[in-house]
Amino acid sequence: MKEELNRLHKQLEFIHEIDKLKYILRKTKLFNSDRPENDVEHSWHLAMIAMVLSEHVNHPVDLLKVMKMLLIHDVVEIDAGDVFFFDKTQSHDNRPEEYAAAKRIFGLLPQDQAQELESLWIEFEECKTNDAKFAKAIDCLEPMLQNRSNKGGTWMEYDVSYQDVLDSKLIMKEISTPLWEYTKELLQKSVDEGILRK
Amino acid sequence: MKEELNRLHKQLEFIHEIDKLKYILRKTKLFNSDRPENDVEHSWHLAMIAMVLSEHVNHPVDLLKVMKMLLIHDVVEIDAGDVFFFDKTQSHDNRPEEYAAAKRIFGLLPQDQAQELESLWIEFEECKTNDAKFAKAIDCLEPMLQNRSNKGGTWMEYDVSYQDVLDSKLIMKEISTPLWEYTKELLQKSVDEGILRK
Numbered sequence: 001m002k003e004e005l006n007r008l009h010k011q012l013e014f015i016h017e018i019d020k021l022k023y024i025l026r027k028t029k030l031f032n033s034d035r036p037e038n039d040v041e042h043s044w045h046l047a048m049i050a051m052v053l054s055e056h057v058n059h060p061v062d063l064l065k066v067m068k069m070l071l072i073h074d075v076v077e078i079d080a081g082d083v084f085f086f087d088k089t090q091s092h093d094n095r096p097e098e099y100a101a102a103k104r105i106f107g108l109l110p111q112d113q114a115q116e117l118e119s120l121w122i123e124f125e126e127c128k129t130n131d132a133k134f135a136k137a138i139d140c141l142e143p144m145l146q147n148r149s150n151k152g153g154t155w156m157e158y159d160v161s162y163q164d165v166l167d168s169k170l171i172m173k174e175i176s177t178p179l180w181e182y183t184k185e186l187l188q189k190s191v192d193e194g195i196l197r198k
Numbered sequence: 199m200k201e202e203l204n205r206l207h208k209q210l211e212f213i214h215e216i217d218k219l220k221y222i223l224r225k226t227k228l229f230n231s232d233r234p235e236n237d238v239e240h241s242w243h244l245a246m247i248a249m250v251l252s253e254h255v256n257h258p259v260d261l262l263k264v265m266k267m268l269l270i271h272d273v274v275e276i277d278a279g280d281v282f283f284f285d286k287t288q289s290h291d292n293r294p295e296e297y298a299a300a301k302r303i304f305g306l307l308p309q310d311q312a313q314e315l316e317s318l319w320i321e322f323e324e325c326k327t328n329d330a331k332f333a334k335a336i337d338c339l340e341p342m343l344q345n346r347s348n349k350g351g352t353w354m355e356y357d358v359s360y361q362d363v364l365d366s367k368l369i370m371k372e373i374s375t376p377l378w379e380y381t382k383e384l385l386q387k388s389v390d391e392g393i394l395r396k
Contacts, residue, residue, distance in 0.1 A: 004254065004376040011250045012380075016343065018246060019229040022239050031217040041220050044242040047269055048216060052209045052311060056202065064262040071245055113250060149214065178202040182210075 007110045014108040020078045027084045027154050028143045039074040039082065042142065046070040049138050056176045059130045069124045069135045072117055076101035085143070085168065086160045098125075130175070137175045140168060141183075148186055152195030162191050162198045205308045212306040218276045225282045225352050226341045237272040237280065240340065244268040247336050254374045257328045267322045267333045270315055274299035283341070283366065284358045296323075328373070335373045338366060339381075346384055350393030360389050360396045 024039040037045075047070045054063050074082075079101035106117040123132045144165070147153035155165060166187055173180040190196035222237040235243075245268045252261050272280075277299035304315040321330045342363070345351035353363060364385055371378040388394035 001376065001379070005379065008251070008254065008376050008380055012343065014250060015243070015247055016229055016347065019243070022228055022235075030220055031214055037220075038239075040239045040242045041236075044238045044245075044269065045213070045217070047242075047245065047265075049213055051266060051269070052212060052307060053206070056206065064265070067245075067262070067265060068249060071242065071249070109250060145210070145214065178199065178206050181199070181203065182206055 010108060010110050011113070014105070017105060017108055018075055018078070021075060024074070024077045024082055026082055027158075028146045029150055029153060031146055031149045033150070037146070039077055043071050043074055045142055046073075046135075046138050049141060050135065053138070053176075053179070054134070056178045057130070057134050058174075058176055061131050061134045065120070065131050066135050066138075068117075069120050069132065070138060072121060073124050073135065073139065075105055076121065078105060084154070084158070086154070086158050086164065127171070133171055133175045137171045137179060140171060141179065144169065144183065144186065148190060148195075152190070155190070155196050159197070162187060162196050165196065208306060208308050209311070212303070215303060215306055216273055216276070219273060222272070222275045222280055224280055225356075226344045227348055227351060229344055229347045231348070235344070237275055241269050241272055243340055244271075244333075244336050247339060248333065251336070251374075251377070252332070254376045255328070255332050256372075256374055259329050259332045263318070263329050264333050264336075266315075267318050267330065268336060270319060271322050271333065271337065273303055274319065276303060282352070282356070284352070284356050284362065325369070331369055331373045335369045335377060338369060339377065342367065342381065342384065346388055346393075350388070353388070353394050357395070360385060360394050363394065 021043075022038055022040045025036040026039065026042055028037055029035060030037050030041070047067045050063065050066050050070055054061060054066070076098045080095060080097040083095075102118050102121050106114045106121070108114075109117065123129055124135055127133055127136050143154070147155050154160070169183050172183050187196060191198050219241075220236055220238045223234040224237065224240055226235055227233060228235050228239070245265045248261065248264050248268055252259060252264070274296045278293060278295040281293075300316050300319050304312045304319070306312075307315065321327055322333055325331055325334050341352070345353050352358070367381050367385075370381050385394060389396050
């Protein structure tokens, strides 16, 4: 029991720490709203999306693993902050502060769990496996749906072009034919309605 | 492809609808904060807690199922609202408006998925299986941790007694010996520090 309680105390420290993710705001807004979404709301929504859309993948995925990835994928932003996808002044790949954050935050857990979550986070970032590709596709889908429901949202606010948005969604093409068909249709409609510039 | 896109459109309608859960506020506050937690933040945190604490259960559980339950368990509150646990003026069991909400909201999905999520939600509510009991125990744990970090939080605000809180946590005893040991210790410390009345 002593060892179990020792592990439990470390796990509870992690549970307490990740509360801070509720304060990290994204650029995208809630559906039909001006209120920015926070990282926790975003992560919950992605896990829900994975849960209901997993039937559409072209190759089988491990849903539990995908959901874990999506729930934890932004935890590093507690230390490293959110970088807007279309902000070209900042690097998006393998930022050292994100790796340091993963070490510190997942490192609050017992070692075996710290390693598991850090590996899952790296797998998501590297985006080479089918599980990670599906997770990334879901991460691309939500802001597109939000911008569509918010009259262009961050596309209009940051003057992002149709081609830039389409290029950022190419992962969909690889992972899911129906999601890719839907994406092309949604972006074309957005151009037709004047909420995304060609 | 037509049938797949037909299913996808229904699923996306559900994904859009559940955004409303981000506006449903709970009585409990974030850790070390005066800001109320919303249902989505609560649900994300519970799924994260299940992920890191599942080793402590007395009987094996299906973690994917538990995480699904926790992510969806409050979706009905979009229509039915949040009822504070210690509010004794309102019924907490099988409220008809919650069942109607489950029918309406999960019913946006294709029929097979609507049935799956409605069944999961009912299993959670009935709390008879090990999966549901573990999920309920996690649902009991988070507000206790929040109140402890918020100098008594809703215990103080609503003048809840040690015995009432302890009684509300009995599910822990059944599902996890380490969590029950920790719960008793935390509540006793809270009494000793004057943030929970005996």
